[in-house]
Every structure is written in structure tokens, then in C-alpha cells.
Amino acid sequence: MPKPHAKGVTPCKACPLRGLAIFENQNAEEVAFIQTFKVGEVSIDQGGPIYFEGEASPYLYTVLEGWAFRYKSLADGRRQIVNYALPGDFIGLQNSVSKTMECGVEALTDMRLCVFPREDLFNLFVAHPSLGFDLTWLAAREERFLDDNLLAVGRRTAMEKIAYLISHLFARARELNLVHDGKLDIPMTQQHLADTLGLSLVHLNKTLKKLRATGLVVLDGRSLIVRDEKALAAVAKIDTPRRERRPLI
Amino acid sequence: MPKPHAKGVTPCKACPLRGLAIFENQNAEEVAFIQTFKVGEVSIDQGGPIYFEGEASPYLYTVLEGWAFRYKSLADGRRQIVNYALPGDFIGLQNSVSKTMECGVEALTDMRLCVFPREDLFNLFVAHPSLGFDLTWLAAREERFLDDNLLAVGRRTAMEKIAYLISHLFARARELNLVHDGKLDIPMTQQHLADTLGLSLVHLNKTLKKLRATGLVVLDGRSLIVRDEKALAAVAKIDTPRRERRPLI
DNA sequence: CGCACGATTGAACTTAGTCAACTGGCGTGG
DNA sequence: CCACGCCAGTTGACTAAGTTCAATCGTGCG
Numbered sequence: 001m002p003k004p005h006a007k008g009v010t011p012c013k014a015c016p017l018r019g020l021a022i023f024e025n026q027n028a029e030e031v032a033f034i035q036t037f038k039v040g041e042v043s044i045d046q047g048g049p050i051y052f053e054g055e056a057s058p059y060l061y062t063v064l065e066g067w068a069f070r071y072k073s074l075a076d077g078r079r080q081i082v083n084y085a086l087p088g089d090f091i092g093l094q095n096s097v098s099k100t101m102e103c104g105v106e107a108l109t110d111m112r113l114c115v116f117p118r119e120d121l122f123n124l125f126v127a128h129p130s131l132g133f134d135l136t137w138l139a140a141r142e143e144r145f146l147d148d149n150l151l152a153v154g155r156r157t158a159m160e161k162i163a164y165l166i167s168h169l170f171a172r173a174r175e176l177n178l179v180h181d182g183k184l185d186i187p188m189t190q191q192h193l194a195d196t197l198g199l200s201l202v203h204l205n206k207t208l209k210k211l212r213a214t215g216l217v218v219l220d221g222r223s224l225i226v227r228d229e230k231a232l233a234a235v236a237k238i239d240t241p242r243r244e245r246r247p248l249i
Numbered sequence: 250m251p252k253p254h255a256k257g258v259t260p261c262k263a264c265p266l267r268g269l270a271i272f273e274n275q276n277a278e279e280v281a282f283i284q285t286f287k288v289g290e291v292s293i294d295q296g297g298p299i300y301f302e303g304e305a306s307p308y309l310y311t312v313l314e315g316w317a318f319r320y321k322s323l324a325d326g327r328r329q330i331v332n333y334a335l336p337g338d339f340i341g342l343q344n345s346v347s348k349t350m351e352c353g354v355e356a357l358t359d360m361r362l363c364v365f366p367r368e369d370l371f372n373l374f375v376a377h378p379s380l381g382f383d384l385t386w387l388a389a390r391e392e393r394f395l396d397d398n399l400l401a402v403g404r405r406t407a408m409e410k411i412a413y414l415i416s417h418l419f420a421r422a423r424e425l426n427l428v429h430d431g432k433l434d435i436p437m438t439q440q441h442l443a444d445t446l447g448l449s450l451v452h453l454n455k456t457l458k459k460l461r462a463t464g465l466v467v468l469d470g471r472s473l474i475v476r477d478e479k480a481l482a483a484v485a486k487i488d489t490p491r492r493e494r495r496p497l498i
Numbered sequence: 499c500g501c502a503c504g505a506t507t508g509a510a511c512t513t514a515g516t517c518a519a520c521t522g523g524c525g526t527g528g
Numbered sequence: 529c530c531a532c533g534c535c536a537g538t539t540g541a542c543t544a545a546g547t548t549c550a551a552t553c554g555t556g557c558g
Contacts, residue, residue, distance in 0.1 A: 054489075072400040074486050080400040093385070094392050098493055102393050125378040125385075132381040133374045136342070139388035143343050144351050146395035151321040151329040153403045154447030158514070189536065198403030200515050205538060207514095221536095237323050240303075244347055407546075438504060449547050454506060456546095470505095 009041045010064065010114075015248070017064070017088050022175045023248040024134075033128050034249055037116050044111040046187075051092065053104035058118050060092035062249060066111030067187050070094070071195070072103045081196040083145050084108075084169065084188075087176050088248055090138050092118070108187040134247035141246060153198040156237065158207040161197040163236035166217055170226050171241060184224045211235070258290045259313065259363075264497070266313070266337050271424045272497040275383075282377050283498055286365050293360040295436075299340065302353035307367050309341035311498060315360030316436050319343070320444070321352045330445040332394050333357075333418065333437075336425050337497050339387050341367070357436040383496035390495060402447040405486065407456040410446040412485035415466055419475050424492070433473045460484070 010016075012035040017023060026034075041064065044050060050068055051057055068085040082103060085091050095101045125132035152164045173184050194204040211217055216232045218225040226232055233241065259265075261284040266272060275283075290313065293299060299317055300306055317334040331352060334340050344350045374381035401413045422433050443453040460466055465481045467474040475481055 070396075072396055074400070074404060075488060076486070078404040080403040082396050082399050093389055094396070095389070098491060102491075103396055122379075122382055125374070125382045129374040129378055129381060130371075132378060132385065133371055136374075136381065136385045136388055139385055139392065140342055140344070143388065143392055143395060146392060146399060147319075147321055147331045147343070147352055150331050150395060150399055150402060151323070153399060154329040154444075155323060155327040191536080195403075201537090202516075202539090203514050209538085237325070239324060242347060242351075439506095440504080450505090451507085451548075452546050458506085 011035065012038060015064075017176075017248055020088075020176060022243075022245055023088060024245045026247065030128060030131060033124075033131065037120060037124055037249075038114050039117055040115045042113050042115055044107045044113065046107055046110050048107045048111075050105040050107060050111075050113070051095070051101045051103070054100055054102075056099045057092065057095075057101060060090065060116040060118055060121065061113040062116070063087050063089050063091065064112040064114055067108040068105050068111060069108055069188070069192065069196075070103050070105050079195045080198065081192060083142065083149065084172075084196075086172055086178075088246075090135070090249055093135065093139055094142070108192070131247075131249060134249060137247060138249070149196075158197075158199055158203060159211060160236050161199065162193070162204065162208055162211055163216075163232050164238060165193060165197060166211075166219070166224065166226065167229065167232050167236050167238060170224065170229070171243075175243070182225055185222050186224045187222060260284065261287060264313075266425075266497055269337075269425060271492075271494055272337060273494045275496065279377060279380060282373075282380065286369060286373055286498075287363050288366055289364045291362050291364055293356045293362065295356055295359050297356045297360075299354040299356060299360075299362070300344070300350045300352070303349055303351075305348045306341065306344075306350060309339070309365040309367055309370065310362040311365070312336050312338050312340065313361040313363055316357040317354050317360060318357055318437070318441065318445075319352050319354045328444045329447065330441060332391065332398065333421075333445075335421055335427075337495075339384070339498055342384065342388055343391070357441070380496075380498060383498055386496060387498070398445075407446075407448055407452060408460060409485050410448065411442070411453070411457055411460055412465075412481050413487060414442060414446060415460075415468070415473065415475065416478065416481050416485050416487060419473065419478070420492075431474055434471050435473045436471060 013028070013031050044066075050061065053071075053073065063085050065087055068091070069081050070083050070085065070091070071079055071081045073079040085105065091105055094103065124135070148168070152161050156164060169186060170179070170184060173179055173186070178184055190204055190208070191201050194201045197204065199207070208219065212219065214235070216226070216228050216235065218227065262277070262280050293315075299310065302320070302322065312334050314336055317340070318330045319332050319334065319340070320328055320330045322328040334354065340354055343352065373384070397417070401410050405413060418435060419428070419433060422428055422435070427433055439453055439457070440450055443450045446453065448456070457468065461468065463484070465475070465477050465484065467476065
């Protein structure tokens, strides 16, 4: 279980994420409160655990930097990646329900996280109802991602699944200015992609090859270029991409 | 879009659901506030829409009576049922994010719903932070259901999927006292089950036949009996069933 | 009665999974 | 420096799981 560092390494009001257009403008008072809620920061190495599946944790986190994934698994090792966490995403709320984490979270890259004490969560709702509202909003957003993933895993073909996932991740990353000159560094292996989409590694690999052959996508090693987002979305049968500003806590 | 009836058909403090052991004891003040938040009740006929996929709605609901399902679909008609709503479940929050509903909700039986105005939602957080907290809690609970469903749809075999779904629904229904003499009336057709699990109707039917042959489950027409819940959970590879009290709004 | 709907079944077919081998890059230790 | 091993990616051959098509059955209902 990671321990928080010294407080205030990155002051909330100077948080680099706040400059991004997708995040709502929160007023100074709200940002100041978030600052008091934050007890520190932690660094996690690539591959390191943020939450263990089935164990308790007294902390909540906001991703400052890096990528993580949230997963559940069966006793025999089959694993399902349920969603990814990128900068600005709040993690740990999924488990405010019971003390023990129902799903694990693991760092895909080296990460930097803001740390919040779970025990202070209720006070946030009391002291700043608007932030409580924001948290619910974020939970609802996560729910929608899960709905989308469920539709993909349950009802799309392998080719559609891959196009969907790439399209989805590329759009999320671009909102965060992680795409430079049309190119994105994505940290996941093909095994991660397969585990996200409910496919076997081999089948994912072969279908990905077919998708590459269409020329819509260039994906070698950890670098992703989407040549035609519209056409990719069409392959994925994605109807309406949404883009709304969201709160940052 | 259903319109609310006269206010207060069922007074919140006399809500039949509050007597059930799974719901938390909320204090009189909270219940009184929920009463002011509630603008009325609606009845929905079996098969009727509660939310249309992709349309706006100014209302939020709590299920008083009956079953519903939440779904998303692709343009060509493929449908994924994402979760079910039973009495005590709060619906509509998933979409507080944008005005338009990302997923549809449809009544599986005749239903009775409490109606809340979406525009008053923020005020709930301000006036009663503890209820705001409860809503977030409920959203987190829904998220966990979705995580579980994702694991099932993505990584379980057809047999495991069916055992999982039956096990899951039976447990939820029993908490609500819907199981009488070990027997539960479940309103969904095999098509619904197939659309929940990401299976074809035919394959669901054949696999269900095999599951019946084990003797663990009796399912004919709309009546379900689970003869051995432990063994069924083992078939489903379910690790730890959770049972915690939850808020009711 | 005829019709609609849900459940059921068989047969042919397709998709995806499994097994196994091989590649290339990279880092480590001799 | 190079051999070795490890890991991610790639490929082919085979198998199994799940889908599609099509037909049938039973029940309830106008």
C-alpha cells in the first residue's frame, strides 16, 4: 500500500491539469478545499499496484500523470480489464461501497497520484456540496464508460471491438493533450487490449493485423497513429462521440 | 415521456421498501427531505419505455414496484442489456452527465416509480449532504454491478455466464423478499438473458438446457427455483457474494 | 381457427480460442 | 563482447465454442 509523500508537492491551484480545456473552471474556494482534502502525492512505478483486488485501502486518488488500468479476475486467472485511468481521473470511488476493493488497479506507466483520505470523503460532501455533486458526476461518467465497454464486449465483433477501443482511447488521450503530431504513446501490450475486449491474445493479434491493413491505424510497439478517425469510428460502429467538460478533484 | 401523477401517493415515511432489512435506516429528517424531493409517482406498463436511448428526460426515478432493464444498442439492432433495475434502485443518474440518455430503460413488468425532478438534484446535495453521499454510494454500487457484468460477458463461458446471471438475480430478488418458498417469478424472456450475457438466443437456450440438466436450477416459463445456491455459484465461479445495507432514495 | 410470441431443436457454418513454434529486441551476467 | 533468457509480438494448424438459418411446437388470445 503506497504511502503519501510530503503534502502539497503540486499545489492544486497550480495543477497542470487545470489548464486543459476539458476540465471545468472551478472557483478558487473549491480548489482551496480540494487542497485541504489532499494529503499528499505518491509515485508508483510501472506495473506497480495501486489497489489490490479484494483488499482494503484508506486512500482515494486522482491521477496526475501516467496511465493505469482497473481489472477484475476469476480464480483461474482469466482477467477482465474494466477501464483505464488517465490523468484527471478519480479512482477508488468504485469501492467506497465496501471497505475491500472489488477490483484491482495497476499502473501501466510510472505514475504520479494525488492522495486523499477516504475517511474525509463524507466531510467533502458536507463542506462543499458542489464537490460532492461533482464526484457523483464523475461516478456517472465512469458508469457510462462501463456501459459502452459492455456493449462492445458483449455485442461487437473482434474487428469492431478493436476499432472501438482504439478510437475511444485516442479520443480520451487527445483531450488531455497526450497526442503530439497525430501520434500517441499508448502503454498497453496486446495482452491488455485482449483482456479489455474479452478476446484471446492470438485472435486480437490477428484481427489487429487486419485492421492495420485497412490503413486507418498505425500501431507499432507503443506508438499509435489514427489516420482517419471518422472512418475508424465507422468500422467500430460508434454513433456519437461525446465531448463535455468535466470536474477535476 | 411519462408524466407524474398526483403527489404523495405513497408517503416516503410509509414506503413499503423501508421495512426491508437491506435498506439503511435513514433518519426522519432525511426521509422528510426525500418526500419534498419527490414530485409524484408514475405507473408504466410492461414493455413501456422509461427512458428512450438518446433522448432527454427531466426526471429521475426510484423503482417502487416491478422490474426494468437498462440497455444500449448498435445501429443495426444488436442490443446489450447492461443491468436490471429492481425495487429500491435509483435510475437516471447514469445520464446526469449529459442531457441526453446514453442508454434506454424499459419496463419488464408493470411498474410503479417515484418521480424526482432532475433540476432539483443539485439542491439535494446542498440541503442534505448525507443524501448526496448516499447517491454517490448508489452510483458506486451500480458501477460494481457493471464491473461484474463486464467480467462475466468478457471472460466467462456460456455455462458460467448463465449460472452467474441466475445466481446474481436470485440473490438480488431475495433481498427484496421477492422469493417465496424458494420460487421467484422472473419476468425476462430468454432473449433478454441472451442480450445480457452477449450470447445468441439459440446458444443461450441450448446451454440453459444443459444447466437445467444439472438439477441446480429449475426454470420454466417465468418461474425460477434455485435448488443449490452454493453449487450454482461454484458453476458460475463466483468468489464472494456481498451483502451490505444500502441507502434508499 | 388463425395468429403471434416465446421456447426448442437440428444442421451447417463462422468466429474465436488453443497449442505450439518462431522472431526480434533488450538487458544481464559471464 | 557475446550468449542467454525473457518478453512481446507474430504466425500456422487445429479445435471448440458460439452463431445463423430454418423449422417446429405449444400456449394464449382475438
